[in-house]
Amino acid sequence: MAAAGLLLAGGARAAETDWPAFGHDPSNRNFSELTQIDRSSVARLRPAWMFQSGVTGYFQAQPVMIDGTLYLSTTQNNVAALDARTGRVLWTYTHRPRTEKIFGPPSNRGVAVSGGLVYQATMDGRVIALDAKTGRIVWDREAVRPEEGESETASGLADKLGGKPVQGSSRLGFKMPPLVADGSVIVGVTGAGYGLHIEDEAGGLDGGAVVGIEGGYGRRGWLAAYDARTGEERWRWYVTPSEGWEGGFVERTADGVPLHRDIAAEKAAAPANREAWRVGGGSLWMTPAYDPALGLIFLGTGNPAPQNFGLSRPGDNLYTMCLVALDVKTGALRWYYQQVPHDEWGYDVAAPPFLLDMPGGAKAVASASKTGWIYVHDRATGKLLERSAPLVEQKNLFAPPTPQGTVVAPGPLGAVSWPPTAYDGRRAYVQVRHGATTYTVKTVPAAGGRPEIRYTETGEAKGEPSFSTLTAVDLAAGGTIAWSVRGASRLSGGTLATAGGLVFSGEEDGHFDAHDADTGRILWRFQCGAGISGPAMTYALDGRQYVAVAAGGASFTKASGFGTGDALVVFALPE
Template sequence: MMRGGSITGPALLAILIGVSSARAAEGDWPAFAGGPENRNFSGLAQIDRGNVARLRPAWIFQTGVTGTFQAQPVVVDGTLYVSTTQNHVAAIEAKSGRVLWTYTHRARTEKVFGPPSNRGVAVSGGLVFEATMDGRLLALDAGSGRVVWDKEAVRPEEGESETASGLAAQLGGKPVQGSSRLGFKMPPLVADGLVIVGVTGAGYGLHVEDEKGGLDGGSVIGIEGGYGRRGWLAAYDARTGEERWRWYVTKADGWEGGYVTATPDGTPLHRDVAAEKAAAPANRDAWRVGGGSLWMTPAYDAELGLIYLGTGNPAPQNLGLSRPGDNLYTMSLVALDVATGKLRWHFQQVPHEEWGYDVASPAFLLDHPGEDGPVKAVAQGSKTGWIFVHDRRDGRLLARSRPLITQKNLFAPPTPEGTVVSPGPLGAISWHPVAYDAARGLAFAQVRHGAATYTVKTLPGAEGRPPIRYTETGEARAEPSFSTLTAVDLAEGGGIAWTVKAGSRLSGGTLATAGGLVLSGEEDGHLDAHDAETGQMLWRFQCGAGIGGPPMTFSVEGRQYVAVAAGGASFTKSSGFGTGDALVVFALPD
């Protein structure tokens, strides 16, 4: 509405929603990963290689909720917004740490998938958007924390199988979590007036919890059968919360694909195609429960009108005869039209996947060298141990980096004797963001080196039921297990520029800055700063609990800050490192 020559009300909100990061106030960190390119890079350079050793805590915010604190904060116009474990939200004065308001989330169900973590909020047009583990999408007033709208997108317990208790009895009383429970972990993307978010928990089917009571340790049992859920990404009107479109990961018509025997980049898959085709007639509807979780925020190219996201593993996890075929479009990098959700292209990294190699780390945008000049490209750091680079327009594979780990028996199927495969389901690069420094052409990734043993087991059926087949996945303890911070030169053939072995498991993701720094968190609680050119460690600080989220940086009134969540994660329970509830914010001394 126009009043006295100015724009007010819904019209103003419509203009504000979806403002690009380029128009954000200088020094802000206006969205997850710093902006729609998902580069986790900042042009701030006040903190640099020469003075980073003087970095000290400026203020600390304690959430009051311990553990699994994975969120990356967002800073807009001097206010920092952060979500916590249990989906609470706080607005904080970014220069002082003074709390401005808090929102306390009251979940409508306790049945959620995995640890109750949240990885961040989105802020646009005076609203704070959060997607919750109990399947809701919220819009809060950025000034007060008041709920503007609350959309129930999915109930996590919808469609749960009633066979879990019976299967638990057959599995010796082990706790069966069934079936998959849908919810949200990713920070939403705000683009073109839409809030875009996708579900996790779709790709497991019935599974048995490991001895630690969780899923993050890598010991997961996937049970054969139609117990999964169908993953999806949806877009909601940022003003009202009304759903505008929904894209399902599993293809309703032809999800079997071409029964390919190698990945698109030429790596053999060792599939028993004959057995899959024989099983196909009895499993024509497998796509209906075919999985495909969406772990992290898509990248967005406003000029092309496309978003780029990775999809997760098919269901049931690790055992594929009850889902014959390539299982389109799981395990893929996909490009969708932002206005309609229509698929523009896909690149399936692992057809008919059986190892837990979700395309989980968020894609990021870059300009890739080409014969006729720079090519608009999108890259993704994979669990399989490569960084893939594609043409943003059509998905054509432009380059693949050198392997970031030593691969062993890659794509060898699980067996009754146990097959040792490297990497394991936690991957080389898991959901953690990769930082990209365009000026240097370097991508900085936290890389896990480790293997898993995949064992097919069979239990006799009870009460006339057929036998139960499942795959047990556990860490291959005889194999080396460690993490590295690795710099990959994407401008010069994808070679390894440098790699540094960490003292404990790296987690949360990386941040690169124009000050020549790469910041990276460890599960033992250290936040480390490395020289972007050489990898040399220049500074580290013990934050008191495992680093579970990606660091970020911002400036207020000419002073640069670095912030990171230190709350641990589910894997810290088995590692001996503690959990916490702190957002630690650093700056140079006055």
Template sequence: MTKLIGLPGVLLALATPALAAETDWPAFGHDHSNRNFSGLTQIDRSTVARLRPAWIFQTGVTGYFQAQPIMVDGALYLSTTQNNVAALDAKTGKVLWTYVHKPRTDKIFGPPSNRGVAVANGLVYEATMDGRLIALDSKTGKVVFDKEAVRPEEGETETASGLADKLGGKPVQGSSRLGFKMPPLVVDGLVIVGVTGAGYGLHVEDAKGGLDGGAVVGIEGGYGRRGWLAAYDARTGEERWRWYVTPSEGWEGGFVDKTADGMPLHRDTAAEKAAAEANRDAWRVGGGSLWMTPAYDPSLGLLYLGTGNPAPQNFGLTRPGDNLYTMCLVALDIHTGKLRWYFQQVPHDEWGYDVAAPPFLFDGPNGTKAVASASKTGWIYVHDRTDGRLIERSEPLLAQKNLFVPPSAEGTVVAPGPLGAVSWPPTAYDGHLAYVQVRHGATTYTVNSVPAGPGRPEIRFTETGGAKGEPSFSTLTAVDLTSGGKIAWSVKSGSRLSGGTLATAGGLVFSGEEDGHLDAHDAATGETLWRFQCGAGISGPAMTYAIDGRQYLAVASGGSSYTQASGFGTGDSLVVFALPE
């Protein structure tokens, strides 16, 4: 449901720089609109076939290398898994300085990945998996401040080891440990960053160790944390405001039976209401991770961000209600953090459909100032960014099956599964088409239980698993957001797509595959014009910049769970391309 909360009735144009003059890549997504678009044209349809590596930087740290580099004034800034940071000469790859992170705890959420830094005010800002906000001098790498925002293990309830015997001996892993993955946003003297891990909870490992694509099990009970976004003073690191995803009042919402765009939810709201009194404090561990960097409209003073799934994940009876403001696109006041409006894509989620992809801003239909959100459910939603009004919903990006049908004892096959359609990798937009990496696949959601034993009640949980006979593949899909959200073209990839997309004024779209290929597509048709094997899976977004009249293209090559499961290792390389001189 869309709700407008106290937004002043002012509509001003979003300031957009002249793209043709851009050479730097000064922020995640290129600028605060999050469009992942560059006006550079040296590498174009006619020249891309000659693209080749100009230099390669090896970090020495292998793993989930998901960061998008930042380039400012001839220096390239890059974070690695394990939260190390390097500053490189963007023309030659020469190391200018490095920062080696020393975590204060190894109790973090998930793989130790980091998705990028922010550069402003002569500082490099990084938010770390062990819950710290760090500022480094951009010229020397010296630590200017190091603030602990949260201890990942604070507020844990029962540990994974304490549950193993209760779930029939099945190995249990994970917990709701808070830390940071997203690249910070620096605006108006503030550093904006939000936590992940809030809605993760505990889950039962599958045979592959619980890697993505394997079983994720939501266990009933208080296994979650409150997600939050906070603003910190860009000079000192002191906290200025904090917004919690799960409110203490009104978390239950209206017990709606349809989504805001009219899709039936198949909910047993009578059972939820009956359970409400016994679970009135569920918001305290209600989840709502924040996966990616917000977009920002300076004319309205509003931040736009997507929120994650409620906790306990995939099991809804102990969290009755709509579980506000999880699974939402929200707008917050930059100065106070107060909620201005929200649109909940999936009330009372039981499928893992986080609003994970970073929203992006653009000039919408009929002159509207729009914000778009690509969803795991399989649509791109377009809203008026002043009040959240839904302007349009795109055509489905994939074949949907049993959408919003709840888990069952017999097993419910639902498509898409919890990895998407569209997960956290960013969408590129060139002023006409939005380019998204779409994962096609189904998941079986099964409600299971462990009988009551001495001193403990029955434990219920939802298991996720494969869906035999259902297709599984990825497409790069272009969606026309100027004509009702129609699909312009869609091409199937050779392996699973990850990392997001980059569009350029050279008529190109760059997209990474988890088998290690970086691909260049014709933006008008989807035709593959160039491919390069980077040596390890691409799991972060590419970017581009120019120095001394030469355009460069950079992408991290670090591998992924897909490459590991397929027998391939991880990598540690930043690969930088250019045309021959």
């Protein structure tokens, strides 16, 4: 085990030298107490070993390291167990999907390891347990039925929408690393909230335009718990309720921002759309945080369907666009906070929530948002305790799409999307996208017995700036911005903070950077050869600290000109 004096001021505990779960632990803080790599030593950081999966593209996973073995899921849901000291392959699992028709790029964001089993939720809708020593399948649960993985073709629309195939993005599957809590493996589906989209040449969403056509083209998002030993389903919580999903037709967000809704038009449309909840969307993008003392899990929910076009789903569309707290034993809803009622902009609550203690001792949960704020809530009640200063310049926020085109900032990629936030006990470190999008309502005229179809198209906002920052938010001082540093290219993958005074952050162009946690200044960077698309992690073995990150590009790299890759790059100080 690690030589504690080299790693921690005050000595290391075994659990701190491992990285046993996504986000490091159920708090989702992406923070490590390890200190061997610090401000004074990071300049000497070098690659220690590299693992190449052999499958190129969209490598977004954060590894897990327990007792000297590093477990990693790769593109297309393959899994590898590696010697965490050398990268030597101990075993591999090759996934054989039931269908090639999946939602979006073939990315996967990590595994969970507990009780001698490695758990993975797959793109083709399965939850799988592997033996941690051999990679043998212990159980394989079909969580999504095969027909739920099929796309829907919108016949007769191709000519009107650029001559490209128009497909339903309602192909349910999984992206998130599972959470193992209270004897359950907990995971939620993606692909529920997209209505229809124009396919790109590769058949994915990369470069394709989401068009948000009105009508019943979505799916109903859900989160489920499976028995960790047997795979039997214990409970399932649906994002869209059968009763009350319209909510109160509110005119402002819960924190007081005007929504500019046409409430009269929505209420007039309500009688014809009473069943909209059945296809109401609400994808679940990332791993919940977990408080064992309260018995609660905390997760963010995605956009309603159809995306960006709301008249065929009148009301607040509960419980989409929410931070929710569920009972870990039953899945019962304890509380919710809806960041964006009746969303028309794609502002999913996508980033994983994280737990923190506020000044004065309040137990809190925080959520970094696409709208450009970090929200902090009381864990037990959901009461809003704090909203940070804006992380971006907001423009026409919540202005509805129009036939003339409405420019809104931020756009559907955020401010803050799915990559995780790191929190060191005082500051949250978050990758922030600055940019605007034009939302345009379009109409396909009635023809051949088919009624008129309306949809919202998202596009470039010409003349608007587009860049990324790594931003530090002081949550112990009212959510003020401590510092913000502009990236040379788009930042991606999320952040890792350590007690060595460092924040690690990846870039689309392949650079992996270490920043001073007090100032944001870059102290070290390394070109990994492909875009950084997964969150970094750190661990220690035999007195040596390592930092690992996946370099596989991301779904936006094709359009930007940067390539994809297949490498997990692991760094350490020279011996």
